[in-house]
Amino acid sequence: MKTFSTSEDQSLSQRLIQKFHLSEQLNIIRAGVLGANDGIVSVAGIVIGVAGAQQSTAALFIAGISGMFAGALSMGGGEYVSVSTQRDTQKTMTRMQDESIQRNYEGELNGLAHHYESEGLTPALAKKVAVQLMENDALNVTLKSKCNIELQHYFNPWHAAISSFLSFILGSLLPLLSITFIPYPYKVPGTIAAVICALTFTGYASATLGNSDRIKGVLRNLLVGIGTMTVTYLIGGSLG
Template sequence: MGKENKLSLSQQLNVLRAGVLGANDGIVSVAGVVIGVAAAHGSHSAILIAGLAAILAGAFSMAGGEYVSVSTQADTEKAAIKTQKEALENDFENERRAVVNYYLEKGIIKETAEEIANELMESSPLKTTIEIKYNLEEGEYTNPWHAAISSFIAFAIGSLLPFITMAFIPANYRIIGTIIAVTITLFLTGYISAYLGSARKGPAILRNVLVGFLTMGVTYGIGLLLHVN
């Protein structure tokens, strides 16, 4: 039962991480696109088409990137476990000695370390050695589909904010309204990402907002330079 709870928590944290990153990327990238087109004096329909294209392209790109990345991680974890199985079959004593050394390094006296290692290697040698050597658990592989789907949905949801504000706010206030809405949302995603990672909230929020401002500033400047009638 305890292992099931741990697996469930691990998967949930992975989905949350991918979701927060996807939402943040959706907010920043689509805001940059629609603000750039608006700054170039593009028509309302041009803004909407560009925004919609950015949402679809970004969501699929984010999902694909997460899938490839997490799949590679899972393959690496499986390969490490396979290697460890072979090591136990070929030189069990050397692996037992590695467990003894692990506990010796923890400050446990030699006799006790030997007793612990013997007991663990007798009951669950693979579980013991992969936890000590690779910090992994057999069967607990990161699910690439969870990360991909979470990223896709989160990107799409996050990108809807700048898209909707640009679509429905009166023309004279589109850009400033979008910037305000995006800044508030980036504050929230920065806070959530710091919370999930047990990091300091202030620096994470500041970085998030500054990156958003930089993105919107650059695309706004490019839009002005590429002014169209």
């Protein structure tokens, strides 16, 4: 069985902390990417649908700008509620873990030792490391090992909400400006082409953040976006 020195154990602990901080940062980036993607698809669907009804450029702009701010507020509010729930859950887990330590210190100590055994430490070294860490900061170390939560580093709902709000507006500007300034008869095809390019980028970015297949992520994004624009255009054309 592979063993580790104390310095190596500390290095492992630091890497786990850094990984948690990175996940918090990626949560903000995720909200931004999803916000931009939703802004592109939502506003593109609105303006393409209105264009299908053969409305004026002014009507297209009004519909697009209304959809942009309505969607941005909805996305930002949704992210705030969602991340607030995550933050509340983290605080609840912290309180429950603190109570568990007070009631069953030995059980938590043994559980921490078992955790380090599963990471590759010998039983004797795992026990020694667990005892020392529990003496230094029992709540923090058990939270990290059991829940990947670090005290005072909870998710911030405002960060995700603002990121989503601003990115939705930035994403929606592309179809809004395209449908407004591209002249007839190229208004609709030009906007669709611009949206396809933007969705390719956001699909690739989402897949990269999720460490998944990039081509599949792009194709999935394009399928949703093109499908949305097709449906709204047909509805606008049939009712206009």
